[in-house]
Amino acid sequence: MSHPVLIYGNPLLREKAAPVESINEEVLVVIERMKATIKEYNCVGLAAPQIGSLLHICLVGSHETDFPMRVFINPKLSQPSKEAWIHEEGSPCIPGIYLPVKRPLSITVEALDIDGQAFTERLTEWPARILMHENDYLHGTLFIDRADPKEKRALSSALSKLKKQSKN
Numbered sequence: 001m002s003h004p005v006l007i008y009g010n011p012l013l014r015e016k017a018a019p020v021e022s023i024n025e026e027v028l029v030v031i032e033r034m035k036a037t038i039k040e041y042n043c044v045g046l047a048a049p050q051i052g053s054l055l056h057i058c059l060v061g062s063h064e065t066d067f068p069m070r071v072f073i074n075p076k077l078s079q080p081s082k083e084a085w086i087h088e089e090g091s092p093c094i095p096g097i098y099l100p101v102k103r104p105l106s107i108t109v110e111a112l113d114i115d116g117q118a119f120t121e122r123l124t125e126w127p128a129r130i131l132m133h134e135n136d137y138l139h140g141t142l143f144i145d146r147a148d149p150k151e152k153r154a155l156s157s158a159l160s161k162l163k164k165q166s167k168n
Contacts, residue, residue, distance in 0.1 A: 003033045003051040005041060005092045008142070009163030010052075013093060017049050017056045017138040020073050023116045027055065031071055031114060034059050038069070041092040045130040047137035050093050058134035060127055067127050073112040075135055079122075080104035089133055089143040094162060097155055099147035103132050 006013055020027055030053045034046050038059060048057040061069040083105040090098040106124040109131060113119060123131055133143055144152055144159070152159075 003037050005037065005046075005050050006052055007162055007166040008094045008144075008159060009166035010093075012049060012052055012054065013137070013142065014140040015049065015054055016140050017047070017054045019056045020112070023073065023112070023114065027057070027073075028114075030055055030057060031059070035069065038062050043092055044126075045134045047134040049137045049140075050091075056138050058131060058138065060130045060134060070127075071114045072109060072131065072135075073114070073116075075109050075111040075131065075138070077107050077109055077132065077135055079108040081106040081124075085129075087129065089129075091133075091143060094142065094144060094159075097144070097158060097162075099144060099151050099155070101133075101143050101146045103129050103146075107132060 030048055033051060034048060034057070037051055038046050044062050045058065045060045048055040056074045058072045058075055059069055060072065061067045081104045084102050085105055086100045086102045088098045089101045105128065106122060107128045108120065108122050110120045136142065
């Protein structure tokens with residue numbers, strides 16, 4: 001029940017996701033598709049817009065990581081640490097492209113879980129980075145937008161090819 005991810009150039013990846021008003025059957029189906037897609041694409045996080053659903057939902061973690069998969073509905077990020085780190089990021093929506101991105105080492109998130117329960121948590125290192133990366137998709141931002149402009153320009157040919165591919 002996975003769903004193909006949208007490829008760079010698809011205009012839905014630049015849309016802002018809408019807040020989830022209630023956790024209903026539609027939302028639960030989207031979450032199940034996201035879980036299956038993470039497994040199929042062997043990634044460590046996913047945002048609903050990546051599979052064409054403009055809902056404010058992120059999943060972070062997988063069976064491949066040290067942290068179990070978590071659902072974040074309507075995440076609001078705050079209090080980024082002053083300490084930051086640079087690490088290469090990629091996405092199944094931009095296949096074959098990896099760029100170093102600077103992000104805070106930790107972040108506070110307020111969100112709802114799959115049962116609709118509100119929680120606040122401080123995330124650090126990988127879970128924080130992955131959530132920030134996925135949260136960007138909820139606002140129409142891609143990791144390449146946060147990369148060094150020179151490095152992004154160096155990949156302009158590859159990005160153009162992906163854009164053409166997404167239109168087919």
